[in-house]
Amino acid sequence: MAFSERNAILPHLLTLSLLAISVANQAIGIRIPDQISNPSTVPSDQPLKIAVFALGSFWRSEAIFGCVNGVVRTTAGYSGGSKSNPEYRSLGDHAESVQVQYDPRVISFRQLLEVFWSSHDSRQVFGQGPDVGNQYRSVIFTNGTEEARLAAVSKEKEQLRSRSSIVTTQIQQFVAFYPAEPEQQKFELKRRPFLLQLMGNLPEEELERSSLAAKLNGYAAELCPPKIQNQIGAKINEIVRKGWPVLIGV
Numbered sequence: 001m002a003f004s005e006r007n008a009i010l011p012h013l014l015t016l017s018l019l020a021i022s023v024a025n026q027a028i029g030i031r032i033p034d035q036i037s038n039p040s041t042v043p044s045d046q047p048l049k050i051a052v053f054a055l056g057s058f059w060r061s062e063a064i065f066g067c068v069n070g071v072v073r074t075t076a077g078y079s080g081g082s083k084s085n086p087e088y089r090s091l092g093d094h095a096e097s098v099q100v101q102y103d104p105r106v107i108s109f110r111q112l113l114e115v116f117w118s119s120h121d122s123r124q125v126f127g128q129g130p131d132v133g134n135q136y137r138s139v140i141f142t143n144g145t146e147e148a149r150l151a152a153v154s155k156e157k158e159q160l161r162s163r164s165s166i167v168t169t170q171i172q173q174f175v176a177f178y179p180a181e182p183e184q185q186k187f188e189l190k191r192r193p194f195l196l197q198l199m200g201n202l203p204e205e206e207l208e209r210s211s212l213a214a215k216l217n218g219y220a221a222e223l224c225p226p227k228i229q230n231q232i233g234a235k236i237n238e239i240v241r242k243g244w245p246v247l248i249g250v
């Protein structure tokens with residue numbers, strides 16, 4: 001890929017436009033992707049935190065969390081099992097999981113738990129919809145006693161919403177997260193070549209680290225909250241309507 005292509009002006013404009021949405025509406029928090037700004041998107045004295053959840057197919061899980069305000073980066077992968085070096089076709093006893101890097105000044109672990117509960121059916125036994133099997137089980141991975149407590153409290157609350165079935169979600173001490181293969185990352189976004197092109201066809205490593213890609217991955221799957229979904233759609237339409245050069249021939 002040509003260097004100039006990677007630095008096409010359009011992704012900058014898209015980012016800046018989405019940032020404008022962000023300022024106008026606190027619900028959206030798109031950050032400047034790494035290729036534009038300093039590699040670190042937040043000051044180093046404000047470290048990001050990491051959370052890992054399993055809630056069915058990691059394609060969908062990554063898309064759900066990617067659109068959440070305060071989530072800076074997402075990675076699809078494997079966690080919760082004992083097999084070392086799991087792979088997509090042989091993940092052993094691991095669950096398909098999403099690793100979420102988040103800014104604790106914007107969103108808390110407790111709020112991430114709310115997203116977790118509201119984004120899947122925690123009462124389905126070992127599966128989500130048509131995806132059936134141990135790899136699709138529901139798990140909250142916790143790091144330390146405070147997260148374990150918050151997870152337990154949230155699970156009790158969820159169970160109290162209805163007693164007619166059992167919440168199957170497991171709460172496990174986090175041990176290890178194995179990132180999945182590149183082709184499993186930002187899967188929903190990759191089904192929309194047009195969106196990839198809009199971002200300037202980032203190389204794989206940049207795509208995986210990009211906050212904008214995480215957000216557009218949620219948009220591509222139509223898993224952003226409706227308001228955000230509409231705002232991003234409107235912004236993209238506006239960019240397309242203006243017919244900026246990089247779009248010719250799309």
Ligand SMILES: *[C@@H]1O[C@H](CO)[C@@H](O)[C@H](O)[C@H]1NC(C)=O
Pocket residue numbers: 049050051143144174
């Ligand atoms: C777990 O928490 C500790 C202390 O809060 C932190 O240093 C460590 O990076 C965390 N590990 C993960 C995987 O988030």
